[in-house]
Each structure stands twice: as structure tokens, then as C-alpha cells.
Amino acid sequence: MLLRSLAVLSAANILNNRIASRLGPLTSVAATACLVALARKSGLSWEDLGFQHGRKGALAGGALALGVAAAYTAGISHPRTRPLFHDDRALSLSRARVLEEALVQVPLGTVLLEEVGFRGVLYADLRRRYGTAAATAGSSAVFGLWHILPSMDMAKANPAVGALVAAESPQHLHTTRVVVGSVVSTAAAGALFCELRRRGGLATPVLLHLATNSLGYLFARLSARRTSRET
Secondary structure (H helix, E strand, O other): OHHHHHHHHHHHHHHHHHHOHHHHHHHHHHHHHHHHHHHHHOOOOOOOOOOOOHHHHHHHHHHHHHHHHHHHHHHHHOOOOHHHHOOHHHHOOOHHHHHHHHHHHHHHHHHHHHHHHHHHHHHHHHHHHHOHHHHHHHHHHHHHHHOHHHHOOHHHHOHHHHHHHHOOOOHHHHHHHHHHHHHHHHHHHHHHHHHHHHHHOOHHHHHHHHHHHHHHHHHHHHHHHHHHHHO
């Protein structure tokens, strides 16, 4: 089952990032359904997959989502951190497209597949085979590698992030540094999400992940407006 799950995730990653990104929600829903079917067929229960502690997980996730909103508000309020929110992937979109990204693409195209795939199916399968620590390490490592393709365009879309690693380096080294930084940081985030999932089920990391990504579109635009008013 492990190899089949990784094959489904790899195919979805390539489709969503290089072939048909606008169809990401459809691809991710189909991939999620396939992963859950594989997991259930292999004997994993709904509880094994993290579908538990619904109320507890929702409350914890809601609190963390509010924390993200507070941190983003503080970030765009300070001139030194505000440039970190400048992201052309959000600023170049129309208002309708921003809403599509925040309300459709992120929830269905990103969060659903990543949380059910990595913190649900992959985590549960590894934990059944090797224990909790190995499940956290293994699923988080693969989650970091999952972000190689999307991170390749990060430096171009976010100049502040690119400047952090540029250091007058050649373009190929510059891109490599951005990719490596993204893989390491998302693997660390994956470990945090695994612990949240262990304590509160999938609802907690789902809400935190959703707030982190979807609110990013809103605060990118709020940051740009604030900067334009001050200049």
C-alpha cells in the first residue's frame, strides 16, 4: 500500500503543479478518494486515519487559525516584515481569482489532499508498520519533498523571500537554496501537523493549514494596499 500511496501523491503533485493547476481541486479530490480507498482496503479504520476528536480538534484548530490571523496582522503592520507578504501569485490575480484560490483551490486543491494524504493515510500506514515516531518522521520528510515543485517559483513570486537567500549567487544556486529552504521548513511544519493530528485528529491541522494558506491571499493584498497608502 505504501508504494501505491506514494505513486498517487506523486501523480497528483505533477498534475497540480506542472500540467493542470486550475484543475487542482478535481485532481486532489480524486486522489484523496483513491488514497482513502487504498487505506480502508488495507484494513485501516476511520479512527486510524484521523477522523476522530471532531469537536476537540475543531476548537483547537479554530484557536490556531485565530492565532495565524493575529500573526499576519502584526506582520503587515510592521514595515520590516510587511515585504514578506508581497507575493505576485496573489497580487497579480483579479478579485474573483483570489476568491477562487482562497475558497476553492486552497481548501480542495491543497489542504484536503495534503492533510488526508500525509497526516491521514501515509501517517496511519507508517504508524501501523513502524510506530508513531517513524510515522511522524517519514510522512513529514515526504511532505517536505512534496514542495519541491511549487517552491521553484517562490523566489520569483516573493522578492523578499528570494532576497533572503540570494546573496549574489548564480541563479541555479539561488533556486536551489529556495527549494532546500522550502523542503526543510515544510517538513518541520509537517512534524507539527502530525503532532496536532495525534492530539486532536485531522480537524486541527486542517484548520491551521487552511488559515495559513487562504489568509495568505487576503493579507498579501492588505499588505500591498497599506504600502501604497504610505508611499
